Amino acid sequence: MARYIGPVCRQCRREGMKLFLKGARCFSEKCAIEKRNFPPGQHGKDRKPKIVGYGLQLREKQKAKRFYGVGEIQFRNLFEKAVRQKGVTGENLLSMLERRLDNIVHKIGFGTSRAMARQFVRHGHIAVNGHKVDIPSYILRPNDVVEVREKSKQNSAIQGAIEATAHLPAPNWIEVDRENLKARVLSQPKREDLVQIKLEEQLIVELYSK
Template sequence: MARNLDPKCRQCRREGEKLFLKGEKCFTDKCSVERRAYAPGQHGQKSGQRLSGYGTQLREKQKIRRIYGILERQFRKIFSAADLKKGATGENLLQLLEGRLDTIAYRMGFGISRAEARQVVRHNGVLVNGKRVDVPSYNCRPGDVIQLFDKTKLQLRTKAALDAAEGRGFPEWLEVDIKSGRGVFKSYPARQDLPSSINEGLVVELYSR
């Protein structure tokens, strides 16, 4: 399976903002974006570089891909599915991304980062409606019950991730019980509940060219 093996902190610096790919490190002063707030590479510190309209759209698409850890081909498939649904394509796109099992597992605190939550899913550590699902891209539906497998719940890394998530708080569209390692995907998030730093309209413009 193809993966993006670029260093996580380098990806954040390339986009010029925190993408929260390294778990708790992103919330400390050790974050690379805090220490080196410029793009990576020998020309990263040069200022005055202006992007074209296409370049701005491309950067926004790359940023969303990196946030959710999705490669280009898979992202295009999700966009096509969002375009076929009723409503705003951009909002549909973000809702489909948030409805993926690996994203929900991360939001519920089953992993300290999206990459770790994805690993928990792949290693048969998550149940959906009582059945094991090891596909990170599995599309959850409102009302689905997502919980940790008993052995996974006892792991120290999982306990630390749950505690950290509880300290930050959970999104409105999820109902999580920390003690039982169980949660309910109540509904797809509304656009106002998602980060305002994401401009999904640019992605729609990019794929509409």
């Protein structure tokens, strides 16, 4: 599977907004958007294209993919699952993205960024309902319990992430026990609870429905 390994700040600049890909740096004056809020490249500063129609739909899809760190094939598969579910397709898609294990580990403060949370999951530091799960794309359901495994609770990187995110509130659809490094999914997130950035999911639905 293709994986982007370049400078992540370029992705924020390409979308013209913060995608919060670098944890604490995104909230500081070092954030690329604060210093160079124009597309990357030699002519990025001078180029001001008018984006309409397909371009708008494509940008929304790319924005969502980059924000959640999901590849094209994974994203397309999630969309097809969202179509088969009852309810609004766009909201179903966002709900599944929000309930990915790597995203929830980040949301509850066990990783300062989704990339860090994804690495913790892949390295086997996270358990779901008492069983080790090392698949970042694992989708959690209501009443699932996520926790740092006992042997990983003293991991310096995890401890550092927990200290760095101590001031951040947890989503209201997740109950967090920071003392025991554990959290429980209370319910599926509602639309108003979804996504930290401005995203028009209907444009993504329109793009894939052509």
